[in-house]
Amino acid sequence: xxxxxxxxxxxxxxxxxxxxxxxxxxxxxxxxxxxxxxxxxxxxxxxxxxxxxxxxxxxxxxxxxxxxxxxxxxxxxxxxxxxxxxxxxxxxxxxxxxxxxxxxxxxxxxxxxxxxxxxxxxx
Numbered sequence: 819x820x821x822x823x824x825x826x827x828x829x830x831x832x833x834x835x836x837x838x839x840x841x842x843x844x845x846x847x848x849x850x851x852x853x854x855x856x857x858x859x860x861x862x863x864x865x866x867x868x869x870x871x872x873x874x875x876x877x878x879x880x881x882x883x884x885x886x887x888x889x890x891x892x893x894x895x896x897x898x899x900x901x902x903x904x905x906x907x908x909x910x911x912x913x914x915x916x917x918x919x920x921x922x923x924x925x926x927x928x929x930x931x932x933x934x935x936x937x938x939x940x941x
Contacts, residue, residue: 820844820916820930827935838899840914851920852897853927856910865922877920904939911936
């Protein structure tokens, strides 16, 4: 099992940027994939982006492709989500999670989930 802690959320105007961080501990960081998901009020949790253990493979939801970038620094045991051109529809609690494969479904991330960080985009 791994422990994940998200940070970097906040309030930003539409068109602005934020960078989320996910600090990971409890297991060899470079041995698993990491994903970002989000959940808006009244909606189901949805996939945002994922990255392989090496960083060589990334996967994005169509709704964020071209605006968000996922990356990881294995030396710092941290995964990042750079979010640009933010829209009010991006408002949600963002979660990071760890698993054995890069996938767009939450079932794949069985090693652990963070508590989430709130992102609010004002119009």
